[in-house]
Amino acid sequence: QKEVEQNSGPLSVPEGAIASLNCTYSDRGSQSFFWYRQYSGKSPELIMSIYSNGDKEDGRFTAQLNKASQYVSLLIRDSQPSDSATYLCAVSSSNTGKLIFGQGTTLQVKP
């Protein structure tokens, strides 16, 4: 079992729809969870951080964390073509403090 798992996609949604990205992790001691967006040829850009159970909203983005189920998700409302990118789920290791990345989900928003 991989430490952080994401569906690689591609996930295709029409413009204006809600995109739902999911991630599961294995380290029960992890306390910090992140979503990064990476455009092709660019470095990752932080979208959201979340540390406690529940929802956290920032503009069109909502992160959801459920530590009991070891599950993190990212919702993107009113998806735009400019949201087309690879979304990386990252979990901070409770042992080392390093970020453990999922393999990333490719999102395609079609006009």
Next chain:
Amino acid sequence: GAVVSQHPSRVICKSGTSVKIECRSLDFQATTMFWYRQFPKQSLMLMATSNEGSKATYEQGVEKDKFLINHASLTLSTLTVTSAHPEDSSFYICSARDDRDTQYFGPGTRLTVL
């Protein structure tokens, strides 16, 4: 969000030369910075953890004598690729971690070794 810069953004060098890449946290202090490498269409690969005032910790399989890391201040870490060869051509990305355990990435340095 916090800003991390990298310099240079792109470098082309001849085989056998050394290349230094700088990573700076511009608006926060970072006791810990990280260096990653990414090949086309592959995931980020952590190379080493850079701690201010102490030696870097390298991941398994990463040669510490080839990839020299110096973290001389709370806002600057450098990666020197020594005696670079074509197989070292890659996208090198640094990150800086703040006091909330959040890593902010620099824009990356694309290295091409001829």
